[in-house]
Amino acid sequence: MGTTRTTGTARATSTTRTLLGRRHAAAAALLCLTTLGSPPSAHAAPVPTVPAGGDAARRAAAADAGAEVAARRLARRPAGAGLAFGPCPAAEELPSPVRCATLRVPLDYARPDGPQIPLTVSRVPATGRGGAARQGALVYNPGGPGASGLFFPLVADLPEWERIGAAYDLVGYAPRGVAGPAPLSCEDPAAPAHAGPTPLPADPSPADKRARIAAARAYARGCAQRSGAALAYYSTPDNVRDLHVLRAALGEPKLTFMGASYGTYLGAVYATRHPGHVRRMVLDSAVNPDPRRIWYRNNLDQGAGFERRWRDFLTWAARHHAVYGLGTTPAAVRASYERVRDAVARAPAGGVVGTGELQSAYLRAAYYDEVWPERAAALSAFLAGDPGPLTEQARPDPASAAARENSRAVYTAVMCNDAPWPADWAVWDRDNTRLARRAPFETWANAFLNLPCAYWPVRERQQPVAVGARSAAVPGEQPAALPGTLVVAAERDGATPYPGALELQRRLGLRSSLVTEAGAGTHGVVGGRNACVDGHVERYLLTGATPGRRVTCAPHPEPAPVSLDDRAAGPGKVPAVPRALLPPVV
Incomplete structure (x- = not known):
């Protein structure tokens, strides 16, 4: 600094x-790809319920006391008797002088x-x-x-x-x-339930929504089955x-x-x-x-926030129409993006980039402006007949499948355990339909990502601090x-x-x-x-x-x-x- x-x-x-x-x-x-949600399950079974271990307030007080006991034990150790730092796990690829401990x-x-x-x-x-x-x-x-x-x-x-x-x-x-x-x-990344590009409709139909409900139930069920009582x-x-x-x-x-x-x-x-x-x-x-x-409600707030930031990218690309040829107004650039989205819905770019992968790649443009030039250039190249740059930027990396699955599992568990969520799909449908009318870019992707929380198998949720x-x-x-x-x-x-x-x-x-x-x-x-x-x-x-x-x-x-x-x-x-x-x- x-x-x-x-x-x-x-x-x-x-x-x-x-x-x-x-x-x-x-x-x-890899983490942007988590917005795609799980593929629908053909067999919807009841979601098993994971008990959290008794009265929530009593359990929380006991847990706080246990943490204090653990912290005080460590604090009483002699100097140098704490964490034993040594070489880092090879999988982390952390060079010297970084050292690791457990x-x-x-x-x-x-x-x-x-x-x-x-x-x-x-x-x-x-x-x-x-x-x-x-x-x-x-x-x-x-x-x-x-x-x-x-x-x-x-x-x-x-x-x-x-x-x-x-x-x-x-x-x-x-x-x-x-x-x-x-x-x-929450699921086996080595045995994906689907193959090929992931569809993510811009305006999901009732059938699309039913499929996503089934996927959310299946994902929540998988979290319970693979983690058991630890999930809480x-x-x-x-x-x-x-x-x-x-x-x-x-x-x-x-x-x-x-x-x-x-x-x-x-x-x-x-x-x-x-x-x-x-x-x-x-x-x-x-x-x-x-x-x-x-x-x-924080997730609903993101819809408007990402729409505003998406418009910032469209406005920037429009200012640089001479470089990218995507349009001289934000609306024109948006239309260029929608043409690409429609095209990959019909024929995935490189056979691997469908609408879901496209959404994930361009969501990064709403996070980090440093990717704006390469994202704009990829749209430009695709519309000029070259799908290579878009395929390279948006294709899933098979080597990171386990990391993606793990990241989504932790994200979902913390989000769902932290607070009560609406359990009625009608509430989600109403709120996100209204939001998507003014903020279509990311609303439904975010809703489907978080939908397992409607069917979460942990009986006792935390109350937010x-x-x-x-x-x-x-x-x-x-x-x-x-x-x-x-x-x-x-x-x-x-x-x-x-x-x-x-x-x-x-x-x-x-x-x-x-x-x-x-x-x-x-x-x-x-x-x-x-x-x-x-x-x-x-x-x-x-x-x-x-x-x-x-x-x-x-x-x-x-x-x-x-x-x-x-x-x-x-x-x-x-x-x-x-x-x-x-x-x-x-």
Whole structure:
């Protein structure tokens, strides 16, 4: 986040950016594909019910007590007797100096000595460059839920993070159920229930909706069958308990945390439940934490947010009609996209890209403006008779099938366990039909992604935490004021619309600050795109100083139009940091 650049680190920096870029591109692509939903099942069986273990409030209190016991046990260990860091699992492809450790936590914190599950933790120690004093560990969660943060310590090699990496151990982790030795699963990725491109009608018919209901029931049933009673223990409260134990395992009396997207909700719930254990907290691209919006209404809010951001892409492409030839107005560019959609519905591009794959690929344009040039160029090439670029950008990667399935399983479990959802399809149909009239781009894809929550087999759902309420603190902890926190948001973010940042800041109190990137909409603001934003974040993490109640930064520049021929002449810039990776997150 600083501006210092040295030629001595240029080669390492290039390698790191390449690794991060590959992680970002692969993860974003595979996770966008989760919007397609499961294929319909030909045989609809009753969904088995998974008990959550008795009275919900009593179980939650026991789980909180169990987490406190686990954290205190770790805190009493001698220095150096905590996590044993060594080489990282080969599957993670994390180069030296990143080291990894395994943290075992209770599956059910109400039974702290019961079955355990492993969490993989990654770390690069503080470098101390420039004589910087070590300030502890900075723990990162990239959101999702369902995304892994194990890549995070790689940013230590980037100039933008040099001063932060000098003062902090950079720590990432894979949350419970994400990858590693105990991945959550709802269906067998090696035996897909369908082959070929996935259809996703722009305006689903009654028959399409019936098929999606059957698919949602089948997916929920698969989660119960493959996970059993463990399914109930993938939730935000359990993720918060894991974070509390991880803090203690790292030897930190107080948590310094950076969360993106869903990670902001995780951080906000942690701050509410454990205010006395918070040191500093950066919350980037904020989820609206209002309990009335967790999670059904937050997902409806995304429809309008993504429509606005989709129009930003169409407007940009129209301004560059001379390069792409897609039309001189947003409406004309939209018509060009619809011609492509109609064409792949009739004959999938390359035999593998149908309307579902197309939707997933172009949803990324509503998340990250860095992909606008290649997405516009792919539409242009397709309409000129060359489907190759579109096929390359939108085709599913068979090698990532297991990761996609795992990410969707964790996402679904946390979303569905966290709060009650409407159980009546008529409610979903009414709300999404109304929304799709004004926001057609992403509404139905998002609805079908989340529809398993209508048929979720866990009997006892969590009740959303009232973020910011003192009454929501864990019983038994000494009352403590929450220190100053830093919320960061892009004004036109579609995945986590801006009103959510305002609500989060309001709930975190008068000591919280909000840094807004005005006029921009890339999801995930921190990390090398906007020097103004990064300066505020760096200053806060290094000194604890917040920049004032609300400050505004000018937007980062929009991408320059680049044709496919131009891009072939050399590699494009790799994004500095993978952003929150799992759409739709809320």
